Each structure stands twice: as C-alpha cells, then as structure tokens.
Amino acid sequence: MTVADAFVDLRSDTVTRPTPGMREAMAGADVGDDVYGEDPTVNALEAEVAALFGHEAALFAPSGSMANQIALQLVVPPGNELLCDADAHVVTYEIGAAAAYGGISSRTWPAVGADVDPDAVAAMIRPDGYWAVPTRAIAVEQTHNRGGGGVIPLATLRELRRIADDAQVALHCDGARIWHAHVADGVPLADYGALFDTLSVCLSKGLGAPVGSLVVGSADKIERARFLRKRMGGGMRQAGILAAAGRYALAHHVERLADDHAKAARLAEAIAPFGVLATTVRTNLVPLDLTKAPMDAHALAAAARAEGVLVSVLGPRTARLVTHLGVDDAGIDRAVEVLTRVLRG
Numbered sequence: 217m218t219v220a221d222a223f224v225d226l227r228s229d230t231v232t233r234p235t236p237g238m239r240e241a242m243a244g245a246d247v248g249d250d251v252y253g254e255d256p257t258v259n260a261l262e263a264e265v266a267a268l269f270g271h272e273a274a275l276f277a278p279s280g281s282m283a284n285q286i287a288l289q290l291v292v293p294p295g296n297e298l299l300c301d302a303d304a305h306v307v308t309y310e311i312g313a314a315a316a317y318g319g320i321s322s323r324t325w326p327a328v329g330a331d332v333d334p335d336a337v338a339a340m341i342r343p344d345g346y347w348a349v350p351t352r353a354i355a356v357e358q359t360h361n362r363g364g365g366g367v368i369p370l371a372t373l374r375e376l377r378r379i380a381d382d383a384q385v386a387l388h389c390d391g392a393r394i395w396h397a398h399v400a401d402g403v404p405l406a407d408y409g410a411l412f413d414t415l416s417v418c419l420s421k422g423l424g425a426p427v428g429s430l431v432v433g434s435a436d437k438i439e440r441a442r443f444l445r446k447r448m449g450g451g452m453r454q455a456g457i458l459a460a461a462g463r464y465a466l467a468h469h470v471e472r473l474a475d476d477h478a479k480a481a482r483l484a485e486a487i488a489p490f491g492v493l494a495t496t497v498r499t500n501l502v503p504l505d506l507t508k509a510p511m512d513a514h515a516l517a518a519a520a521r522a523e524g525v526l527v528s529v530l531g532p533r534t535a536r537l538v539t540h541l542g543v544d545d546a547g548i549d550r551a552v553e554v555l556t557r558v559l560r561g
C-alpha cells in the first residue's frame with residue numbers, strides 16, 4: 217500500500233500521482249531526443265506555455281528550482297544583485313543555488329508574503345556603479361508559498377513593473393502556483409505574462425504532473441536558457457513522456473483548482489475557531505500558526521498521522537495543510553474530524 221492509499225495526505229500538492237487519463241497520455245506520447253530539439257511533445261508543450269503567457273518562447277526543465285535558477289542566471293550576472301522576499305522559495309528552499317551556480321548576491325525585504333509594498337522595494341534598488349552591488353532583478357512569488365498561498369494583486373505587480381522599468385532592472389516571477397492565482401483572482405495568464413521578463417511555472421504542484429516546470433521569456437532569453445539548462449545537467453532526452461503529462465495537466469487540471477481552493481476554505485473554516493490560522497486562506501494552502509495552541513507542530517502532525525492525516529511541519533510552531541487533486545471530499549471530511557479533535561486537545 218502506498219502513502220496515498222493509507223493517508224489523507226495534506227503535506228503538499230507535490231504528492232499527487234498521475235491520473236489514469238494522464239498516464240494514458242504519457243504512454244501514447246510521441247518522443248524524440250530533446251537535447252537535439254527533436255522531441256515533438258516537448259516542443260508542443262513549450263509552444264503552448266509560451267503562448268499562454270504571451271511570450272515568445274519557453275523551455276521545459278526538470279524542476280521548479282532549476283527553472284527559477286536558470287531564469288535568475290538570465291537576468292542577474294555574477295556579482296550582481298537580486299531583490300526578493302525573505303521567505304521567497306528562491307532564497308529559502310533552493311539550497312543557495314543563486315550564489316553557488318549564478319554567483320548572484322541576494323538581498324531580501326522582510327517577509328510579507330503577498331502583501332508586497334512596491335515603494336519599499338523601490339527604495340532598496342541600488343544603481344549601477346563601482347561602490348555597491350548593482351541591483352539587476354526583482355523576484356516575486358505568485359502564489360506565495362511561505363506566505364500561505366497569498367495572491368499578489370495585479371495592481372501591485374503593475375506598480376512593480378513600472379518601478380523595474382524606471383530602474384532598468386528585470387522582474388522575475390516564481391510562478392510555481394501562478395495557475396492558482398489565475399483561478400482565484402480571474403486574471404488571465406497572459407496579463408501576468410505581460411508583466412515579467414521571465415517566469416518559471418510548474419506542472420508538478422497543483423496541476424498534478426509527475427515532473428516538470430518551464431522557463432518563459434523572449435526567444436533570445438530562452439535560447440540562452442537552453443545552454444544554461446544543459447550546463448546544470450538538466451538536458452533530458454525522450455522527455456516527451458513527461459511533457460505529455462504536462463500538456464494533459466494544462467488541458468484538464470487548471471480550472472479544477474477552484475475545487476482545491478474550496479476544500480482549503482472548508483478546512484480553514486473548520487479550524488478557525490481554534491485561533492491557529494496564520495492568514496486568510498485564498499488558494500490551496502492553509503498555513504497554521506500554533507503559537508497559542510496546546511501543542512507544537514510536531515505533536516499536531518504526530519497526532520494527526522496516528523489517525524490517518526498527514527500535515528506538513530514548517531517550524532516548531534508552524535504547520536501547513538495543502539489541498540490538491542489527490543484529496544477528495546471524503547478526505548476533507550476525515551481531515552476536519554481529526555484536526556478539530558486533535559486541536560481541541
């Protein structure tokens with residue numbers, strides 16, 4: 217029996233398994249050697265995703281981390297600076313890659329999740345010159361993972377674009393869950409795409425593909441990205457089998473994210489009376505702040521696990537629940553029953 221069969225797994229939306237339809241699409245995929253640019257399914261996926269975001273080109277990469285790091289290397293030369301949130305995935309969970317691979321210096325604004333203050337970001341930008349590290353790019357995360365799945369409003373992003381243009385720096389979007397923002401706020405993906413020089417978007421989180429992210433940008437940038445991907449060991453061969461899963465996910469699993477958001481809202485409503493919700497729930501992430509709870513995050517996770525529900529521990533007193541296509545209504549019922557019992561103490 218697998219973990220998915222034995223538990224209601226709310227740790228992450230990366231735990232999904234391919235659906236039968238997705239497996240069928242993968243099995244039937246037309247493939248070729250993608251390092252030669254000859255995989256028709258990869259080429260089709262790249263063209264599709266570029267068009268969705270209104271950009272010229274896109275590049276399939278094995279992971280969201282690699283897609284982010286390729287994009288950052290495109291817009292920040294070694295020894296230059298990236299600005300981002302202190303809780304951004306690119307500086308929290310990518311194991312120092314920007315510095316290790318790109319020679320990139322990162323400076324962060326205090327963690328604010330999706331509540332980015334464009335004026336505060338503008339005030340951090342350092343101009344070109346020989347006396348200080350020049351800022352070359354600003355990165356934002358849509359939706360914001362450690363920010364509890366918050367959605368940065370379109371107006372804020374437009375203001376950041378204006379600031380980036382004025383300062384002649386690039387704007388990158390870690391859009392691992394940009395699909396969730398699109399569904400939650402009804403903003404067309406092309407409207408998001410128009411605001412960024414580069415985006416990374418992920419097929420293997422909420423969309424349910426087993427593997428894969430894409431870097432999106434201009435034709436020139438993506439040509440360079442292909443070189444950087446190979447250098448980082450991310451050149452794949454008959455990757456069409458994976459790209460087919462991604463194409464299937466884009467066709468079938470975007471609009472259904474509204475279900476995941478509704479399920480997360482149900483979880484949030486059930487546990488709100490315990491005073492442990494860290495923030496308003498907007499998408500599929502339900503962040504818990506257990507500072508005032510009778511138990512810490514490890515105790516909560518252990519007690520829930522003993523009753524068949526898996527919860528993610530993010531810190532001693534912070535935990536997270538995530539809804540995704542592997543959790544149905546019965547699973548949410550079960551999670552509500554178990555978590556409310558455990559939180560009652």
Ligand SMILES: Cc1ncc(COP(=O)(O)O)c(C=O)c1O
Nearest residue numbers: 279280281282305357361390392
């Ligand atoms: C916001 C965000 N960006 C990037 C990534 C990295 O994706 P991967 O695990 O495929 O490297 C994640 C993973 O959860 C994420 O949440």
